Amino acid sequence: MESTQLVILAGLVIGLVYGCVGLLSGFCLMSSMRGWLAEGDGRLVRTYALAIAVAIAASQLLAGRGMVDLGKSIYLQPTFSVPVLFLGGLLFGYGMVLSNGCGSRALVLLGRGNLRSFVVVIVLAIAAQMTLKGLIAPARIALVQASQITVGANSLPSVLATLGVTGVVARALAAAVIVVALILFAFAHPAFRRSPGQVAAGVIVGLLVAGGWYVTGYLGADDFNPVPVTSLTFIAPIADSLQYAMLSTGLTPNFGIATVGGVFAGSLLTSLATGRFKLEGYSSPRHMLRSGTGAALMGIGGVMAFGCSIGQGLTGISTLAVGSFIAVAGIVLGTAAGLRGALRVQPLAVA
Template sequence: MDSSAAIVIFVGLAIGLVYGAVGLLSGFCLMSSMRGWLAEGDGRLVRTYALAIAVAIAASQFLAGNGMADLGKSIYLQQTFSVPVLFLGGLLFGYGMVLSNGCGSRALVLLGRGNLRSFVVVIVLAIAAQMTLKGLIAPARIALVQASQTTVNVNSLPSLLASLGPGEALSRALAAAVIVVALILFAFAHPMFRRSPGQIAAGVVVGLLVAAGWFVTGYLGADDFNPVPVTSLTFIAPIADALQYAMLSTGLTLNFGIATVAGVFAGSLITALATGRFKLEGYSSPRHMLRSGSGAALMGIGGVMAFGCSIGQGLTGVSTLALGSFVALAGILLGTTAGLRGALRVQPLAVA
């Protein structure tokens, strides 16, 4: 392993450690945020998520504008993509997230705290994602993408704005500023959020971790002879890769995503042990396990179709201002809302 690849691995591990600790202490999770907002009337966590997006966009676009990360090399800023598949994948992921009571990153955090339900979620999610990436479901996914994909001249909000006249730098600044200001105003308009320094800190830290991922893979890890994929926090494919690496490590290579997954689990475990929060928990009934596993499968399939999860698209993808990421995030939010309210609402399980 050369020096640049080693740097990417170690920094990825460090980013995961911090995310795991912050996720455990703050409860950072889109599903929990949406449930608190829509079902329980508590809007603090959704403001944390909004602040994280704002910080991720501001910091990531700063890096891109100063040549410290080429976001155009990421999977999000492609000229050809399928809007229907991105949106459908988001819907599946969002609904699956409600069934499983959390996303992939949250499952890793809870697993570190001793939640054995999350072990099932992580394993099923990984298998379903790998099946959709390279296995039995892959041909159907590829056929669906090929039948519905379109090639566009503009693939991001800055490029869309630039097509109307402003230069690239100005378009980037304007697009980022409008969204960042709107999200910050939304976050701090909530009185209880303003009085929650822990949630404010969590939003800022998670947003900066996204930018840190772009910086290490796009700048520190840049090597013309051995290029590292430009990426940042995301959890669907990395969880699948991590499971495969655990089984077949001699034939595979460590990467940023695998290191991040390991870091999140370790960070949560260390924090849980240090704060006395570690507690073994399991399923209350076979029906509970079936629901949770079904949600994990939907997240694995939908996350691959959407090119990411509530973190991978909701934070990392959106930080690039890619149009496709906003489509995927819209699907995730709609799928989550459907699981929390309305005719398709996931009903609470009866206590065994």
């Protein structure tokens, strides 16, 4: 099997597993923060924290052993725009609250029969494509060019290296501090410790991120037919999937498109097998408008931030990139603003 075919097949399998786990566990940053900030239930946010810890530990282990060059990913670039990354994160986070979930969650819910998520996926894909290559792209590029900076240390290990810590030790130290802190945060919660399903979900999702790096960075390494080094992310892949569905002639599937298809299929099969499949729609035109607006903000913001709550929140953070921490800070603040405070999104009745 050629390396590209292997990468596509592996992307499909990773997506299938994520779709199954996402449906059964409710894995989602927005749901996690809503449960923590608004409802006083901290289990889901611990699941997310554990997933980050596992993703960092496994991904940095692969990089440390020379199996994957994370420097080839989009996250570890020497030049980036702090304002655009942060603003993109804010837009994505607030849009996530308006739409009641991120892009990956929309795919999972779509597989369960949630037709609201169909609108979210389509609008997100169109807005993302407009920001990547369409009408909004010139403005985005101009903002980036006006505010980008070149940094000598674009990751936490490289920051430690500037302080005199050697490369290998710097990688291990940076990863260990974050991983230990996240694991302590997760397991300090008694309800989380009593939720084996949530613990398993965090571990599996974290390993899927590392699996994506392994597939594209190691199994897909081919000097004659290279594939981009990437892992779980959903903004650009959802946009590419819509374009591929419309214009497949002349286009080729890739890891991201296969993952998107796998997530939907995994959720659909799981919902049918467990009796969770149920067609759902909007409760009112206002509900649809708000959901579509949130999807547009997620598409635009996700492109500006170089990723979503999964693409930056897990995959980007697993590289320990400085830019990823900036984008995630924006996503978290945008989500918090939508859940609490003066800009809080008021709940609507859902049919």
